[in-house]
Amino acid sequence: MPEDELSFQDKFITSCHTAGIRAEALTPKEALRIEPNVNPQLLGAVRVPDGTIDPFRLTASNILDAEEYGGRLMNYTRVTGLIIENGRVCGVHCMNIKTGELIDIRALQVVNAAGIWGQQITEYADLSIRMFPAKGSLLIVDYRINSMVINRCRKPADADILVPGDTISLIGTTSEKIPYSDIENIRVTPNEVETLLAEGEKLCPIMAKTRVLRAYCGVRPLVSLGDDPSGRNISRGIVLVDHGKADALPGLITITGGKLMTYRLMAEMATDAVAKNLGNTRHCETAEKPLPGANGKNADVHAPQVSIPVSGSAKYRHGERAAKFLSDDKKQNAIICECEMVTRGEIEYAVNNLNAKDLVDLRRRTRIGMGPCQGEMCSCRAAGIVSEMTHADNSENALDSIGEFLQERWKGVRPILWGDAMREADFSYWVYDNLLGYNQLQSLPAPVSEQLFTEQDDNVAVEAA
Amino acid sequence: MLNLINTSFDNCIKCTVCTTRCPVAEANPDYPGPKQAGPDGERLRIKNPELYDEALKHCTNCKRCEVACPSGVHVGTVIQLAKAKHGGFKKGPREFMLSHTDLMGSLSSPAAPVVNTVTRLKPVKKLLDKTLGIDERRTLPKYTGQTFRSWFNKQSGTQEQFKRKISFFHGCFTNYNDPTVGKHLVSVLNAMNIGVSLMKKEKCCGVPLIANGFFDKARKNAELNMNQFARSLTETECVIATEPSCTMTLRDEYPEVLDVDNSEVKDRIFFASAFIAREFARGNQPDMKPVKLRVAYHSPCHLIKAGGVIHTMELLNSIPGLEVIMLDQKCCGLSGTYGFKKENYSTSQSIGQGIFDQIEALGVDYVVTDCESCKMQVEMNTGHTVLHPLTLLAQSLT
Numbered sequence: 001m002p003e004d005e006l007s008f009q010d011k012f013i014t015s016c017h018t019a020g021i022r023a024e025a026l027t028p029k030e031a032l033r034i035e036p037n038v039n040p041q042l043l044g045a046v047r048v049p050d051g052t053i054d055p056f057r058l059t060a061s062n063i064l065d066a067e068e069y070g071g072r073l074m075n076y077t078r079v080t081g082l083i084i085e086n087g088r089v090c091g092v093h094c095m096n097i098k099t100g101e102l103i104d105i106r107a108l109q110v111v112n113a114a115g116i117w118g119q120q121i122t123e124y125a126d127l128s129i130r131m132f133p134a135k136g137s138l139l140i141v142d143y144r145i146n147s148m149v150i151n152r153c154r155k156p157a158d159a160d161i162l163v164p165g166d167t168i169s170l171i172g173t174t175s176e177k178i179p180y181s182d183i184e185n186i187r188v189t190p191n192e193v194e195t196l197l198a199e200g201e202k203l204c205p206i207m208a209k210t211r212v213l214r215a216y217c218g219v220r221p222l223v224s225l226g227d228d229p230s231g232r233n234i235s236r237g238i239v240l241v242d243h244g245k246a247d248a249l250p251g252l253i254t255i256t257g258g259k260l261m262t263y264r265l266m267a268e269m270a271t272d273a274v275a276k277n278l279g280n281t282r283h284c285e286t287a288e289k290p291l292p293g294a295n296g297k298n299a300d301v302h303a304p305q306v307s308i309p310v311s312g313s314a315k316y317r318h319g320e321r322a323a324k325f326l327s328d329d330k331k332q333n334a335i336i337c338e339c340e341m342v343t344r345g346e347i348e349y350a351v352n353n354l355n356a357k358d359l360v361d362l363r364r365r366t367r368i369g370m371g372p373c374q375g376e377m378c379s380c381r382a383a384g385i386v387s388e389m390t391h392a393d394n395s396e397n398a399l400d401s402i403g404e405f406l407q408e409r410w411k412g413v414r415p416i417l418w419g420d421a422m423r424e425a426d427f428s429y430w431v432y433d434n435l436l437g438y439n440q441l442q443s444l445p446a447p448v449s450e451q452l453f454t455e456q457d458d459n460v461a462v463e464a465a
Numbered sequence: 466m467l468n469l470i471n472t473s474f475d476n477c478i479k480c481t482v483c484t485t486r487c488p489v490a491e492a493n494p495d496y497p498g499p500k501q502a503g504p505d506g507e508r509l510r511i512k513n514p515e516l517y518d519e520a521l522k523h524c525t526n527c528k529r530c531e532v533a534c535p536s537g538v539h540v541g542t543v544i545q546l547a548k549a550k551h552g553g554f555k556k557g558p559r560e561f562m563l564s565h566t567d568l569m570g571s572l573s574s575p576a577a578p579v580v581n582t583v584t585r586l587k588p589v590k591k592l593l594d595k596t597l598g599i600d601e602r603r604t605l606p607k608y609t610g611q612t613f614r615s616w617f618n619k620q621s622g623t624q625e626q627f628k629r630k631i632s633f634f635h636g637c638f639t640n641y642n643d644p645t646v647g648k649h650l651v652s653v654l655n656a657m658n659i660g661v662s663l664m665k666k667e668k669c670c671g672v673p674l675i676a677n678g679f680f681d682k683a684r685k686n687a688e689l690n691m692n693q694f695a696r697s698l699t700e701t702e703c704v705i706a707t708e709p710s711c712t713m714t715l716r717d718e719y720p721e722v723l724d725v726d727n728s729e730v731k732d733r734i735f736f737a738s739a740f741i742a743r744e745f746a747r748g749n750q751p752d753m754k755p756v757k758l759r760v761a762y763h764s765p766c767h768l769i770k771a772g773g774v775i776h777t778m779e780l781l782n783s784i785p786g787l788e789v790i791m792l793d794q795k796c797c798g799l800s801g802t803y804g805f806k807k808e809n810y811s812t813s814q815s816i817g818q819g820i821f822d823q824i825e826a827l828g829v830d831y832v833v834t835d836c837e838s839c840k841m842q843v844e845m846n847t848g849h850t851v852l853h854p855l856t857l858l859a860q861s862l863t
Contacts, residue, residue, distance in 0.1 A: 376478075
């Protein structure tokens, strides 16, 4: 961009080459041909072998893979303490946060891979891993503005990366240090939204007239080594601690730091450490084995009655496993989420095979409710199906599930509530409350306008205080 | 692939009103409806062009979705452009024949009596059905022995005496198939002291070409027409057309679908009823004698889109003695060339059935509509003769 130093480009290319990464300078014209929505004022561009990972697909694949190797996933189970006997970690105390049920899980080795919560886990054993929570916020826009990752060619700063992901693009991220005590209560601030939009428009001007679907934020589990207020310059290096060696507390291993990019390597390092402690010397081979569904769009799934948008979307999400639910059965092929083309069959598959027991889970496994309408069309339909499958005849559960799901959607929409997103949210509210009478059945959030008033009142109160 | 100029699909809030107003979605379960074919599908096609759904071929381009949309999404255009971009049009000899209306007209019109007799023969219709896929149950349009232009040229001298003048875009049907409406327009306007002149040259507006995927040809026609309009407008007040689909195309589809700039002339293109109704409102109304008839008015889809139904109703209501019953605003199902295609015949008929039944039940003297395609469909499916509003106006002139 004109405001960035062009000299950074040469430095970037040289550094890439030094690191053994291909980097090829492009003329602005070439860059525009590849990505027509990129800002035409660009001074230059560098092409690197970058790529994207679909985090939802990756998670679902890993769950499937683990279960097929005999693992067991216990979602919504919070670790409340470590079982320490004779100076050795022998398992964890847990609580099912949905039912309140207390469970103890005993194990020969416990791996602490709790991300930002890893610090808490070690604290249960009076150990200290000092995490450096850095909040990052992102915006999701309605459709794919770009087909490959577009990055500002400058020192890492706020909102310098535009990433395509399935049907959408996302602009990110901000980076802000937050106190560890705040990690459960983070929210996207108006300032962050403004920065993301302003900087995003510089990357791709079309963003100015594209609907923002939602905003969300997360906390990076950085491990603090130096003193950096933003956390930008903290290395994303992998931290593996075998507490048996480091703290004379055998049975516990902490793996943290890193990035999604290095997640498999981190898993391998942690697994190798566990294996070593267990006396297993076999070499880790997951790097050579494709995950379930890895065949993606090339999957050979025969379903001639299914329309291409439906079968194509299903294959993108589940690869060859889509064969488990794409069939010529009309009922199975009924479209439940129209934005993301999720069928009844896919929902049943996710409930049966991917641990989706309610709508919030189902969204992560199938993309229901992730399109422009943010659950307006699919919540009711999907809740009916999930309820039928999991809690036969218990309408309370279906209502709770809808409420929780819509609240989650609403949380993401609220920071970007203007224009079409506002119309959409208001329309959803009208459908669920006025048309379907949801409020009379269950307590839902107050209407958009009332909530805004309440929030303004809060602000006034704060200022007055 | 991602060069998005028109992002109106982004405004869709999934209210689904468009799909509830889609005549095809109602009649044919293979069509997912305009919401899915349009804005929903567009996001997927941007992600990956391979996600194009061939069911888009069922869209008739009636534009009812666009009229219904409360969010300003150009649903019909999104679908047409997607079909064009992703090879969604089958452009065979049948499509060529059906869509090149001016070429077919100029070939058929000189031999009209022969063509008209031949195309009514059962074996010929069977042959067209088997070889081209033009449904044998369709009545094919007749051609006129004397084109509107040649009739007009013989009396163009009389038009010179008028001080005020408009340009008339007659369209293919008036020129080659049935010049009646054109003649009636001339007499009505003349009775209002307005002369008529024609463009030196005009080409098919492009509506059948767009519907069959011949975008390049349509664009060429559009460019020629716009040049001709600009030239003609130096000597006349405005351009008017009697065919709703032509009017809509000249005014709205040129810039939106064909990317042909018509901003210089757009505001001076009028649907005939709109122009005449405005003149009436300003006091330029000829003396009219009663026309004692009971008629049913059918509003054509493209006239609803172009916003002209109210003007036609005003004209009909200004005719003394005429009783007008407005039919439900439903599509007749023919949609220009769509219903002629064998695979669409049953959908086309089932869409129109409601209108046909309503007409039969009313027991009116005539059916009135502005659109030539609707006229063909209604005449084929009911026992009624269909008149153009201008024909009734002409009858009422003293």
